[in-house]
Amino acid sequence: MVTTKIKLIGRISKGSRMDQVYLPKNRLGLAVGEYVTVQPLEKEPQKKSQTKKYFYGINYLELVKLEIAEKVFSWLENRIGRYENILITGSFLERGFSFNDLDVVLISEEKINLLQLRGGLEKLSGIKTHLIHLSHADLTRGLARDPLYQLMLGRCLARKRMVYKINSNINYKLLDLQLLQSKLLPENFDLLNGKEKYYLTRNLAAIRAYLSGGRVRIEEVEKLIKKQFLLSDISLIKENRISKKGFLAGYKKLYDQTFKLILGGIKNAAE
Structure with missing residues (x-):
């Protein structure tokens, strides 16, 4: 004897004395008088929305670049420990597709293997990648005395919101x-x-x-x-x-x- 599993989807309706689930009369199986199990319908998991990105000094960025940036952010997040921020800077953010490389800045106190991460990013994006690792102290010191650091943060795409107080100390x-x-x-x-x-x-x-x-x-x-x-x-x-x-x-x-x-x-x- 072959038993066929029957699964019907119904909706719970409010009744006067008891709530109920209506089933179509024309159905295979589930005869009147049979005992059935009622359980919640498992919904398909929703796709996780992309984590926010923060734009600094950028008025426009092509969709394909946004997709590459999201891949870079997500890939790094899955391979490093705690981090303060991840930035994408340089010519990649300029309008058009005449850039030659991808400049990524990782701000973290963790020890990381720069060579390994750089190779992984290049394989992921297909773009020559420059990866810089800075501690919080390195970054704040650079912002205070190096105009090129300020330029870098003045136009960048960041994974997290940036709040840095700059106390200039001209060297x-x-x-x-x-x-x-x-x-x-x-x-x-x-x-x-x-x-x-x-x-x-x-x-x-x-x-x-x-x-x-x-x-x-x-x-x-x-x-x-x-x-x-x-x-x-x-x-x-x-x-x-x-x-x-x-x-x-x-x-x-x-x-x-x-x-x-x-x-x-x-x-x-x-x-």
């Missing part, structure tokens, strides 16, 4: 070392592509803005660049559509001003 010798990097542009103008020129120019302008006010935001830095070089749009540098003579004249002027301020700061600190 003129550190700025002098950073300025050396931007000195390469005039000597290598013809060899550099537009993105490289933009990066070195942004580095110089960030230092100059930092010396003026102690706080650096990407909008202010790019505004300074446009004003200094009389540009209608910052993309002219990135696309290498600038006049060499005019650009280098403006660059030298900005560099000399910045260098003079740094030397003055070093001299005053020594007295």
